[in-house]
Amino acid sequence: MTVEQGIEAVDQFPVGMRVLAVDDDHTCLRILETLLHRCQYHVTTTDKAQTALELSRENKNKFDLVISDVDMPDMDGFKLLELVGLEMDLPVIKLSSHSDPKYVMKGVKHGACDYLLKPVRIEELKNIWQHVVRKSKFKKMKSVVTNGESEGNSDQNGVRANRKRKDPLEEEDEEEEEQQERGNEKKPRVIWTREMHNKFLAAVDHVGIKNAVPKKILELMDVDNLTRDNVASHLQKFRLALKKITNEAKQQVNMAAANSHFMQMSSLKGLGGFHHHSPIPLGSSQFHGGAATTRHYPSNRTFAGMFPHVSSSLPRNLHNDGGYMLQGTPFPPLENLHINSNNKAFPSFASQQSSLLVAPSLVLEGHQQSSSPSYSPHLEINKRLEDWSNNIPQSNVHSEPDALGWNMFGNSTNQTYFCRDTDFGSSSAAHADSLQMKQQHENIFSPMTVAQLLRSSSANEGLFMGQQKLEDGFMASDAGSLDDIVNSMMTQEQSSRVLGRRLA
DNA sequence: CTAATAATAT
DNA sequence: AATATTATTA
Secondary structure (H helix, E strand, O other), rough: OOHHHHHHHHOOOOOOOOEEEEOHHHHHHHHHHHHHHHHOOEEEEEEEHHHHHHHHHOOOOOEEEEEOOOOOOOHHHHHHHHHHHHHHHOOOEEEEEEOOOOHHHHHHHHHOOEEEEEEOHHHHHHHOOOHHHHHHHHHHHHHHHOOOOOOOOHHHHOOOOOOOOHHHHHHHOOOOOOOOOHHHHHHHHOOOOOOHHHHHHHHHHOOOOOHHOHHHHHHHOOOOOOOOHHHHHHHHHHHHHHHHHHHHHHHHHHHHHHHOOOOOOOOOOOOOOOOOOOOOOOOOOOHHHHOOOOOOOOOOOOOOOOOOOOOOOOOOOOEEEEEEEEEEOOOOOOOOOOOOOOOOOOHHHHOOOOOOOOOOOHHHHHHOOOOOOOOHHHHHHHHHHHEEEEHOOOOOOOOOOOOOOEEEEEOOOOOOEEOOOOOOOOHOOOOOOOHHHHHHHHHOOOOHHHHHHHHHOOOOOOOOOOOOOOOOOOEEEEEEEHHHHHHOHHHOHHHHHHOEEHHH
């Protein structure tokens, strides 16, 4: 695929994307419709949540995305979100004038893939197609994994790993030939799907890493047919992964510290830090020409996918917690994330693949790369962060954006969160043009939406984002490092697989 | 073959 | 419950 084609492809895509817009306020709805039209989407509107639900039920594949107000008289907007998101597996974007984190959190918890604040600007709407791309990309991956074994349906001798409650979206062959009855020599192996792992994480999250024991985790996860031993095993692996990451992170910090004095010398030759390994095996855009993702961690994929965040464009501060370094706030970051009696603590978006919404080319590539081999992102980023945090007003939660368009989102003892309300930042260059390099560069500093920010802290998926002011003893890792470890495994290998039981 | 990963043993 | 070992898989 040539670059031009690639760009054209992504450029063309959003045109005609079918959007269902829901808002009880007619004025808002009109405006929304107009704006969506202007983005060249195909728009269907309704002022009733109930109608929206019916519409989407009747035409299962008639919409690509739903964008809906949260407060509506006839139905709880969150209910709608949940129903649509789960039943139809459509990306749902929430719309609200409430910037209260609680609302946002709620939206995210219920599976919103984004949360836009009213009044919505067209720039934001221009970008919503990315949610669709993201979602479908994930789906495709899933189906490849499941249908991949075209030769001799290897399923026949395998028992489905039906340990998770069925995801409404993957109810295909429901033929349960419970062949449990027979001798049952070997225990089926558990395949840890992304979903299960997310639950696992949420559970660990909830009780805190130090109290995380298999039994408790198992209870919290509430997955059928999963045994305590299964969890124990996974926990073991998880801890190992954590330790490994921590150690490498420490090395990073040392290196960073050492380097910071010599920043001008971009060399680093011989240190093995900034050379690139194998190029990202996808297409052949010009991004591969220069530096591939800089890896600061070994390129082996051990433990990949163990950790929830994906993007690493911005620094993460690691926080030492009894031998393990945890990211940002200690594991259970937001007090909002509770596991309630309905087990809704594991929002539906757990089934989405996490991925930073970035400019199209990057969506497709899945990686960002630095613009030059000697480029050292984290140092610059840290510097900028410091600048930002120094300029952030200290009291109000929702302040005016600073010059860079960032708001302070929250502030706790030693950290400050930043975000921008609703913009995807540079990714608003949704229609990629010839400015990729610049774009790329901006992407590194690209701000998050509120929803993205929250999600990042929810341990369920997504972006690690809360940005702390850098302090001694904290560290930041830079783009393309943890990322590599995190991103590669879970998604491809374990999305929805069959659990094999050999029949001789 | 090896590495990864889950099961099982301690 | 934590860790070490083994078995199975890709």
